[in-house]
Amino acid sequence: MTSADQHTVAIGLSAAIVSVTEEQPSVLVVRHSESGSDALPFGPFDPLQHRTLESGLRKWVGEQTYLDLGYAEQLYTFGDRGRHEMKSGEGPRIVSVGYLALTRQCGELKAPDTLWRDWYRYFPWEDWRSEKPAVIGDAIAPALKAFIKDAPDEPTAELRRDRMRLCFGLDGLAWDEEKVLERYELLYEAGVVLECARDGRPNAKPTLPFGIGMLFDHRRILATAISRLRGKMKYRPVVFELMPPTFTLLELQRTVEAISGVRLHKQNFRRLVEGQGLVEGTGKVSALSRGRPAELFRFRREVLRERPSPGLRLGARRAG
Amino acid sequence: MTSADQHTVAIGLSAAIVSVTEEQPSVLVVRHSESGSDALPFGPFDPLQHRTLESGLRKWVGEQTYLDLGYAEQLYTFGDRGRHEMKSGEGPRIVSVGYLALTRQCGELKAPDTLWRDWYRYFPWEDWRSEKPAVIGDAIAPALKAFIKDAPDEPTAELRRDRMRLCFGLDGLAWDEEKVLERYELLYEAGVVLECARDGRPNAKPTLPFGIGMLFDHRRILATAISRLRGKMKYRPVVFELMPPTFTLLELQRTVEAISGVRLHKQNFRRLVEGQGLVEGTGKVSALSRGRPAELFRFRREVLRERPSPGLRLGARRAG
DNA sequence: TTATATATACTCTATTTGAGTATATATGTA
DNA sequence: TACATATATACTCAAATAGAGTATATATAA
Numbered sequence: 146m147t148s149a150d151q152h153t154v155a156i157g158l159s160a161a162i163v164s165v166t167e168e169q170p171s172v173l174v175v176r177h178s179e180s181g182s183d184a185l186p187f188g189p190f191d192p193l194q195h196r197t198l199e200s201g202l203r204k205w206v207g208e209q210t211y212l213d214l215g216y217a218e219q220l221y222t223f224g225d226r227g228r229h230e231m232k233s234g235e236g237p238r239i240v241s242v243g244y245l246a247l248t249r250q251c252g253e254l255k256a257p258d259t260l261w262r263d264w265y266r267y268f269p270w271e272d273w274r275s276e277k278p279a280v281i282g283d284a285i286a287p288a289l290k291a292f293i294k295d296a297p298d299e300p301t302a303e304l305r306r307d308r309m310r311l312c313f314g315l316d317g318l319a320w321d322e323e324k325v326l327e328r329y330e331l332l333y334e335a336g337v338v339l340e341c342a343r344d345g346r347p348n349a350k351p352t353l354p355f356g357i358g359m360l361f362d363h364r365r366i367l368a369t370a371i372s373r374l375r376g377k378m379k380y381r382p383v384v385f386e387l388m389p390p391t392f393t394l395l396e397l398q399r400t401v402e403a404i405s406g407v408r409l410h411k412q413n414f415r416r417l418v419e420g421q422g423l424v425e426g427t428g429k430v431s432a433l434s435r436g437r438p439a440e441l442f443r444f445r446r447e448v449l450r451e452r453p454s455p456g457l458r459l460g461a462r463r464a465g
Numbered sequence: 466m467t468s469a470d471q472h473t474v475a476i477g478l479s480a481a482i483v484s485v486t487e488e489q490p491s492v493l494v495v496r497h498s499e500s501g502s503d504a505l506p507f508g509p510f511d512p513l514q515h516r517t518l519e520s521g522l523r524k525w526v527g528e529q530t531y532l533d534l535g536y537a538e539q540l541y542t543f544g545d546r547g548r549h550e551m552k553s554g555e556g557p558r559i560v561s562v563g564y565l566a567l568t569r570q571c572g573e574l575k576a577p578d579t580l581w582r583d584w585y586r587y588f589p590w591e592d593w594r595s596e597k598p599a600v601i602g603d604a605i606a607p608a609l610k611a612f613i614k615d616a617p618d619e620p621t622a623e624l625r626r627d628r629m630r631l632c633f634g635l636d637g638l639a640w641d642e643e644k645v646l647e648r649y650e651l652l653y654e655a656g657v658v659l660e661c662a663r664d665g666r667p668n669a670k671p672t673l674p675f676g677i678g679m680l681f682d683h684r685r686i687l688a689t690a691i692s693r694l695r696g697k698m699k700y701r702p703v704v705f706e707l708m709p710p711t712f713t714l715l716e717l718q719r720t721v722e723a724i725s726g727v728r729l730h731k732q733n734f735r736r737l738v739e740g741q742g743l744v745e746g747t748g749k750v751s752a753l754s755r756g757r758p759a760e761l762f763r764f765r766r767e768v769l770r771e772r773p774s775p776g777l778r779l780g781a782r783r784a785g
Numbered sequence: 786t787t788a789t790a791t792a793t794a795c796t797c798t799a800t801t802t803g804a805g806t807a808t809a810t811a812t813g814t815a
Numbered sequence: 816t817a818c819a820t821a822t823a824t825a826c827t828c829a830a831a832t833a834g835a836g837t838a839t840a841t842a843t844a845a
Binding site: 154156190197198221223224225226227237240242310318 | 474475476510512515516517518539541542543544545546547557558560562627630631638639641644769770773774
């Protein structure tokens with residue numbers, strides 16, 4: 146690479162394409178044989194071919210994954226030096242625009258080296274559905290305590306302590322499922338995620354239990370995507386982009402839980418969803434089931450025309 | 466311009482720098498003598514000089530406005546063809562990353578051709594503090610009705626009708642102060658804002674009462690900034706970035722109202738702010754006033770360490 | 786028939802919101 | 816000085832919402 150390359154800015158478009166099946170939120174990843182790590186589908190933005198950033202993304206994703214994106218929204222633009230190269234300092238500067246896309250999982254993937262992967266493989270500390278993830282007590286808390294101890298001065302240590310408490314819900318503080326990005330960034334700064342070593346960070350430690358690493362800054366983009374989706378669900382009916390045309394209320398709830406990573410109160414969830422006019426019954430019932438058959442519902446698209454911002458502001462955690 | 470330019474992508478950084486004084490929200494603009502229109506401070510991103518996008522922005526803004534930015538957050542990256550050129554089709558493709566920055570207004574501006582301008586000059590329909598803005602009934606509703614009538618088919622007309630109702634709170638629908646961008650985009654598509662003519666849109670109409678136009682897509686960035694700030698205020702204590710070290714609760718309320726563009730219920734605002742632990746009394750009282758002197762408060766920075774997402778989720782509109 | 790699993794309806798309380806009233810303390814003026 | 820007026824602050828009250836249940840209905844599996 147010549148130094149002229151370092152003058153250049155290329156715009157990369159990356160997409161976190163999400164779907165949920167069987168109570169498992171998945172993201173579409175491409176296996177990169179050279180580096181061995183997973184990557185989000187990405188490609189360059191071509192100003193000649195593409196009228197908008199989003200249309201560029203759709204085109205690229207279509208070519209690469211044979212998927213037709215439905216819902217897509219821009220997340221954030223990342224341009225930090227040192228967090229994109231394979232090896233620090235090489236190659237032209239890349240500014241990457243991250244997108245979140247939602248899709249119903251449909252049949253086999255036609256693209257090679259492409260697979261749906263449970264997003265909790267990359268963020269094992271984010272799934273609180275069955276219980277508080279063991280990795281938090283076992284690995285994260287000790288690692289962050291070391292990070293605090295390594296602080297150059299007391300104010301810095303104090304700041305790190307606070308971030309740890311607020312991010313991971315320690316000292317009786319509530320777990321905030323939306324802080325996915327903050328948590329990842331804290332772990333990155335603490336030097337314990339795999340990307341740190343690759344980026345040549347000074348305090349990088351050899352670590353294993355902190356989730357699978359990804360190419361470039363793709364794990365950061367994915368963290369941003371999860372944060373955004375967990376938040377947006379509450380005031381926009383985006384979950385329905387992930388549901389089949391008809392579904393039972395429990396299936397809907399399980400999807401919401403899969404995304405948010407927390408369990409909800411069933412009766413109140415039903416009250417909320419029906420009370421908001423988000424769904425309507427079809428009269429038919431679901432076939433396969435153990436107990437009493439559940440009614441099949443469909444999304445009431447009309448809510449979008451009736452109320453300014455309908456969503457599932459999920460409160461009521463836990464309990465039967 | 467050669468066609469080679471059209472292959473190039475340049476990254477521009479633009480900032481909506483906001484401050485509030487005397488119950489008036491202002492944005493820092495640069496008067497461009499050539500085009501005659503206002504612009505946000507903007508400049509190119511240089512990958513060699515700048516480690517991150519944000520540090521690039523801070524550097525640029527410092528040089529251009531002599532201001533030291535405090536709070537800054539990235540808004541969105543715009544890259545649409547045809548919405549950035551002075552004249553359609555000319556010049557290299559520019560992808561612009563918009564930022565929101567907050568600052569206390571401090572003394573005189575040292576930079577030439579730079580001034581603070583009331584943001585409602587650009588969006589006169591957004592200020593509902595005294596009453597529903599007349600421009601909505603007088604100019605916007607008729608213009609949008611024409612836009613609906615011009616629809617090529619009935620489904621399109623129906624869509625436009627719904628957008629009009631939801632955006633501008635017609636038919637008894639509530640006014641949603643956060644939909645600033647949606648409203649601007651609707652007016653843009655309807656061809657009635659000044660930028661449409663400049664961009665050479667087919668349905669552009671000569672119009673006047675729809676706010677001052679801005680250079681490039683800067684008015685779109687500003688709309689995004691206002692939307693974001695109006696929303697963020699509710700779950701993060703960002704208003705305090707705009708307040709002096711001590712202030713009365715009414716001053717705080719007036720600032721929030723200036724930003725959101727709606728009036729709030731005084732007693733409930735006080736209950737909320739104090740109940741959330743966002744402020745603490747100083748014991749001192751404000752000097753200048755008409756009636757009973759008000760206590761001076763200061764922001765309790767500690768809330769950031771105590772609770773996950775403290776903000777002013779303003780409910781209670783209107784009334785004394 | 787019974788145990789079990791799921792669906793759905795309904796209840797009850799605590800908290801939060803929206804909208805007031807009541808009272809305190811200042812200024813300006815008849 | 817007394818009073819009208821303006822602002823600050825305390826307190827009240829009802830409606831709506833949220834959190835956590837209980838109760839009952841309807842299916843399957845043993």
